[in-house]
Amino acid sequence: MTVASPIIVALDYSQPDQALAMADRLDPAKVRVKVGKELFTRGGPDVVRALHDKGFQVFLDLKFHDIPNTVAGAVKAAADLGVWMVNVHASGGSRMMLAAREALVGHERPPLLIAVTVLTSQERADLQEIGIDHEPEDQVRRLAALTRDSGLDGVVCSAREAAMLRAACGDDFALVTPGIRPAGSAGDDQRRVVTPPQAREWGVDFMVIGRPITRAENPTAAVDDILQSLS
Numbered sequence: 001m002t003v004a005s006p007i008i009v010a011l012d013y014s015q016p017d018q019a020l021a022m023a024d025r026l027d028p029a030k031v032r033v034k035v036g037k038e039l040f041t042r043g044g045p046d047v048v049r050a051l052h053d054k055g056f057q058v059f060l061d062l063k064f065h066d067i068p069n070t071v072a073g074a075v076k077a078a079a080d081l082g083v084w085m086v087n088v089h090a091s092g093g094s095r096m097m098l099a100a101r102e103a104l105v106g107h108e109r110p111p112l113l114i115a116v117t118v119l120t121s122q123e124r125a126d127l128q129e130i131g132i133d134h135e136p137e138d139q140v141r142r143l144a145a146l147t148r149d150s151g152l153d154g155v156v157c158s159a160r161e162a163a164m165l166r167a168a169c170g171d172d173f174a175l176v177t178p179g180i181r182p183a184g185s186a187g188d189d190q191r192r193v194v195t196p197p198q199a200r201e202w203g204v205d206f207m208v209i210g211r212p213i214t215r216a217e218n219p220t221a222a223v224d225d226i227l228q229s230l231s
């Protein structure tokens with residue numbers, strides 16, 4: 001199915017049945033869904049298959065980061081599972097990312113392969129303690145360029161970095177951003193949130209949105225309101 005919408009709903013649930021119950025309240029023609037580490041560790045490939053059976057395209061957000069051979073095998077396994085998007089950590093380096101990309105060559109239905117630059121939870125002090133003496137924004141720019149030069153399809157970044165990366169990495173580079181909040185909704189634990197229209201203006205392709213949709217009284221209406229704000 002082709003999904004024109006930029007919304008990826010983060011199914012951040014500890015139990016597969018909760019995630020699948022939420023999926024039943026969403027329309028696969030209007031949103032894609034994201035399965036992260038907690039849900040996958042509990043539910044495994046079966047939860048991804050169940051979401052596929054319901055018609056959803058799935059972003060498998062496991063952020064692989066290991067030696068090249070291991071990451072290549074994991075990315076291939078994700079492709080064999082039929083996911084729409086999968087990710088690795090750009091800080092694993094170009095040899096790791098090239099191996100991941102190589103693993104998808106010739107695959108019947110290769111997923112989009114993207115890389116995480118700097119997590120939105122990391123500040124300058126967090127980078128400093130692991131020996132990186134740069135502003136997060138500079139590190140994001142460096143890792144995004146490495147990702148593009150390694151032939152990957154795009155990056156996960158903060159929407160506030162999207163305009164800079166769109167200019168630096170070109171139009172064909174997918175920008176996937178969490179930390180999105182419709183105007184008037186709670187920020188929760190996210191910092192420096194961005195509204196959907198602002199994210200779009202800054203060049204974001206895909207918006208990862210969790211609680212504003214999954215905790216809404218009416219998730220369908222929450223999705224429709226966001227799509228309306230983008231039209």
Ligand SMILES: O=C(O)c1cc(=O)[nH]c(=O)n1[C@@H]1O[C@H](COP(=O)(O)O)[C@@H](O)[C@H]1O
Pocket residue numbers: 010012036061116118119120121156178179180188190208209210211212
């Ligand atoms: O990779 C991610 O999806 C991610 C990266 C990041 O830097 N920050 C971040 O918030 N996320 C994820 O984006 C989702 C945001 O959910 P909400 O804050 O509920 O909209 C969660 O699944 C987070 O784990």
